[in-house]
Amino acid sequence: MLRRRITGALATGVIAALVVTAGLAGAEERPLKQLMGDNFAGLQVILIALINANYEAVPEQAELIHSHATGLTRDIPEVAAKDREQFLFYAYNLQSHAGDLKAISELLIEHDKGKAKALREDHLREALAAHYGGVVEMCVSCHNRFRQRVVR
Numbered sequence: 001m002l003r004r005r006i007t008g009a010l011a012t013g014v015i016a017a018l019v020v021t022a023g024l025a026g027a028e029e030r031p032l033k034q035l036m037g038d039n040f041a042g043l044q045v046i047l048i049a050l051i052n053a054n055y056e057a058v059p060e061q062a063e064l065i066h067s068h069a070t071g072l073t074r075d076i077p078e079v080a081a082k083d084r085e086q087f088l089f090y091a092y093n094l095q096s097h098a099g100d101l102k103a104i105s106e107l108l109i110e111h112d113k114g115k116a117k118a119l120r121e122d123h124l125r126e127a128l129a130a131h132y133g134g135v136v137e138m139c140v141s142c143h144n145r146f147r148q149r150v151v152r
Contacts (some may be wrong), residue, residue, distance in 0.1 A: 055108060
């Protein structure tokens with residue numbers, strides 16, 4: 001039952017991310033557009049890993065998202081200058097969730113290889129899913145608030 005609710009929440013997050021990505025189609029900066037496409041692709045890889053409980057690809061994808069968030073904390077876009085604190089809230093939360101995604105997935109990889117016998121893996125799998133949801137939430141919230149054009 002819990003697994004179905006988590007899977008449903010994750011699917012909802014992916015659908016929301018698709019809506020955000022559609023809004024990026026008209027973005028003017030090619031490097032940013034490419035970065036967003038890479039991040040979205042990474043979210044899909046992570047979602048598949050979560051569903052299949054095969055976490056090998058998660059640390060690399062989480063690191064890409066973490067790097068993006070770190071860059072956002074240094075370079076605040078002009079469109080967010082008036083609401084800098086809110087933008088930084090999203091960026092730092094994204095950075096935190098991505099870091100936790102990486103750390104937890106690395107623990108689960110070691111556990112699944114049989115190296116960590118006493119790990120309470122079910123709780124970590126749920127925490128991993130929760131942090132994935134946090135990443136999607138921060139992406140969608142930030143893009144909905146700071147998107148330059150309305151997407152119809």
